[in-house]
Amino acid sequence: MRYPASETAEKHTRILNEAARLFRERGFSGVSVSEIMKATGLTHGPFYNHFTSKEALMAESLTHTSTTSLADLEASGQSPQAMLAYIDTYLSTDHRDAPGDGCLMAALASEVRHEPAVRGCFTTHLKAAIDKLTAHFPWPSKRRARADSIRLLSSMVGALILARAVDDEALSDEILKEVRSGLR
């Protein structure tokens, strides 16, 4: 049956939000189109009214997540304290235990390598993240700010991925803690 036109755009956004959350939680290949549609409260059929393919959704959800998560960074303060708080939040057990709401890169970087359809979007996101980090925080040397941002990002992403992969909570906590104190 026909539905109010106003709901269409809202449903599109809801699919994107659910997809973004589920993909980060369980990976692109760990989530089916049907599951995403079920999470939005619909059957799988109308998926193709909104997106041309699962790959297209992957790309669009990645771009969608990119804009919202970079807004978080810009919302934080620019003081050295704000920078440390940002790092502490990123390397917190809360972030580790909630990948669905967390960093896109830590959740999906590995899988992106195998999905040609989303590498472009991911690259755009990473470039934006480096630029925002470089511009936003009070780096000791302006000249080295970009290199320092790249190093910070690599450390944080690597630590979070390892902390999430590991079976042993003590080791996982230790990784987060040591990388946190290394960045002070």
Add this chain to the structure above:
Amino acid sequence: MRYPASETAEKHTRILNEAARLFRERGFSGVSVSEIMKATGLTHGPFYNHFTSKEALMAESLTHTSTTSLADLEASGQSPQAMLAYIDTYLSTDHRDAPGDGCLMAALASEVRHEPAVRGCFTTHLKAAIDKLTAHFPWPSKRRARADSIRLLSSMVGALILARAVDDEALSDEILKEVRSGLR
């Protein structure tokens, strides 16, 4: 038909080697049992003469790769120069472009999170890697050697994963280069 008994063990090892290579290249879920068996020159049927399931192969191939790749680390020298050479090799474009022969953690850490069957093996490997790094290299402070090893590993793994995910070779090279110089 029956085959020489001597070949059985050798075929088992060949399956493990091919699996270890293919899993690192394309991920656990990106490689099928049939592909692995084809790579060893057999049909898919006898797979279950060697392993009880794909998950069992994933676990065994991870343990198998662990022992061989940690041997590489022990084979390197213990001088500060050897340590820098190890880091440079890890963060080289050659390593980035050959995941099939490279670091297990950079290739599979993300997927391990979604595969309960291999998290234990992965954790064992990561612990061994931290211990070997800690004991093997000439860290400035013995007391902080373990924390420094964890930080080094996080940086290297994170940088390699990001460098591999990205679509843009200049950015990929930049990530490797900056993290390399940050570790000098």
Add this chain to the structure above:
DNA sequence: TGTACATCAGTGAACGCGCGTTCACTGATGTAC
């Protein structure tokens, strides 16, 4: 304002496909005598 009709997002059965896994069969090897 009321009526008749076209629209089109949602439904849910169905499609082909590749996956992990099973199994009846094959036939050279290893063993018993």
Add this chain to the structure above:
DNA sequence: TGTACATCAGTGAACGCGCGTTCACTGATGTAC
């Protein structure tokens, strides 16, 4: 040493399953008059 037979890794067709995707159909909404 030669013969008869049991063994068992490999073969390849077949299984059920869940996936991404398609499509004939439904029926409340929006539009034309």
